[in-house]
Amino acid sequence: MPGTLIRVDDSLEIPADIETLDDFRLWSRSDDFPRGPRIDFVSGEIEVTMVPEDAWFHSAPKSEIVCAIQNLMRKRRIGTVFADGLR
Structure with missing residues (x-):
């Protein structure tokens, strides 16, 4: 469903339609990609590390x-x- 987001907290939103590494890579190069937390795509899942x-x-x-x-x-x-x- 285009436009649907997964909200992690008030400062982090992840598009719900990221299913492949290619999807993740496109998002990671976009202006919408958050620059604060570490966000990785590992074995088909998005991992977010909020602690510096x-x-x-x-x-x-x-x-x-x-x-x-x-x-x-x-x-x-x-x-x-x-x-x-x-x-």
């Missing part, structure tokens, strides 16, 4: 993991690593 990441408990460990994986991949020349948040 803590620098010491999320960002710093995640950065270390990404660096370690990136160093291994460079050394073995087997690919490229992109940290999360890339849209």
Whole structure:
């Protein structure tokens, strides 16, 4: 049903007709896509994380993991690593 929204709270509305990754990607590139919370499409479902990441408990460990994986991949020349948040 076009125009139908799922309201998460007063600041977040998700179109109800998002059923595929292509639908999600189109929405994520639109002006209607919220820029505040982290919103992902995983295994056919939309996941919303409303809590911001803590620098010491999320960002710093995640950065270390990404660096370690990136160093291994460079050394073995087997690919490229992109940290999360890339849209």
